[in-house]
Amino acid sequence: MANTRGDAGRVEQGGSAPKIAVIDLWKTFAGREVLRGINLEVDAGESFVIVGQSGAGKSVLLKHLIGLIAPDQGHVIIDGEDLTNSDAARSLEIRRKFGMSFQEGALFDSMDVLGNIAFPLMRHTRMSGDEIAARVRQCLALVHLEGVERKATSELSGGMRRRVGFARAIALQPEILLFDEPNTGLDPITSGVIDGVIVEMREHLDVTMVTITHDMKSAFRIADRIAMLRNGQIIATARPEAFRSLADPYIQKFLAGEPVEEEVA
Numbered sequence: 315m316a317n318t319r320g321d322a323g324r325v326e327q328g329g330s331a332p333k334i335a336v337i338d339l340w341k342t343f344a345g346r347e348v349l350r351g352i353n354l355e356v357d358a359g360e361s362f363v364i365v366g367q368s369g370a371g372k373s374v375l376l377k378h379l380i381g382l383i384a385p386d387q388g389h390v391i392i393d394g395e396d397l398t399n400s401d402a403a404r405s406l407e408i409r410r411k412f413g414m415s416f417q418e419g420a421l422f423d424s425m426d427v428l429g430n431i432a433f434p435l436m437r438h439t440r441m442s443g444d445e446i447a448a449r450v451r452q453c454l455a456l457v458h459l460e461g462v463e464r465k466a467t468s469e470l471s472g473g474m475r476r477r478v479g480f481a482r483a484i485a486l487q488p489e490i491l492l493f494d495e496p497n498t499g500l501d502p503i504t505s506g507v508i509d510g511v512i513v514e515m516r517e518h519l520d521v522t523m524v525t526i527t528h529d530m531k532s533a534f535r536i537a538d539r540i541a542m543l544r545n546g547q548i549i550a551t552a553r554p555e556a557f558r559s560l561a562d563p564y565i566q567k568f569l570a571g572e573p574v575e576e577e578v579a
């Protein structure tokens with residue numbers, strides 16, 4: 315991975331500039347250092363997966379990428395632009411490049427499926443009702459959920475809820491998609507279906523994807539590269555086949571699904 319950082323910590327513009335660069339990111343909550351100098355780069359069009367055990371700081375890291383949490387120190391650079399140093403108006407613009415599927419699914423239960431997916435379109439575009447309905451249909455087709463527009467969210471299975479969440483995340487045609495634990499709480503078969511949908515979205519949409527998970531099976535299915543987050547740092551980044559043979563004993567235990575020690579409190 316080329317180091318494209320300039321002297322002032324800025325990413326040089328040019329064909330090889332990463333889509334996302336995280337530079338020496340630190341975050342402390344109530345005296346606990348959750349992120350302790352994170353560095354990573356995600357290339358345009360790549361499916362980048364961050365793994366780590368529960369409490370490692372995966373969700374906190376993901377929320378920094380989209381500017382929902384501000385770091386104590388360090389930078390998040392999107393397309394060469396420093397999100398962390400941008401004014402409010404500019405960071406909103408940068409945030410528009412993202413679609414996010416949250417860990418909890420986070421559908422609006424007061425709205426049906428159509429309402430959920432139409433929400434960002436109504437809020438951020440001037441599309442007509444017909445155009446919105448057509449776009450919602452298109453998004454649902456991409457996640458293989460045709461014809462469920464009028465279903466209440468309570469009628470959906472866990473896997474369907476995730477897919478409606480994905481459809482909402484892609485509604486505004488984002489350049490970057492973030493997935494927080496897309497498989498949590500799903501049975502292995504549904505989990506496989508969800509991974510398949512993620513792989514397909516990557517093929518059909520012109521997007522860069524960052525997914526966080528503690529499910530290695532899922533990571534191997536969807537990743538171009540896998541990064542391991544441990545104790546607030548990225549301890550390794552590798553392509554899936556190389557990741558399997560990393561010598562680090564912690565990673566080997568994690569891969570084998572063996573118990574690993576708790577994160578440092």
Ligand SMILES: Nc1ncnc2c1ncn2[C@@H]1O[C@H](COP(=O)(O)OP(=O)(O)OP(=O)(O)O)[C@@H](O)[C@H]1O
Nearest residue numbers: 343344348366367368369370371372373374375528
């Ligand atoms: N807003 C917050 N205020 C205080 N502490 C927080 C906040 N958000 C996260 N934390 C703490 O940061 C640590 C990392 O949390 P995070 O949610 O990122 O873990 P995770 O790796 O996503 O875990 P999981 O796999 O269980 O989702 C935890 O100790 C959590 O309590």
Ligand SMILES: [Mg+2]
Nearest residue numbers: 372373374417
């Ligand atoms: Mg989390």
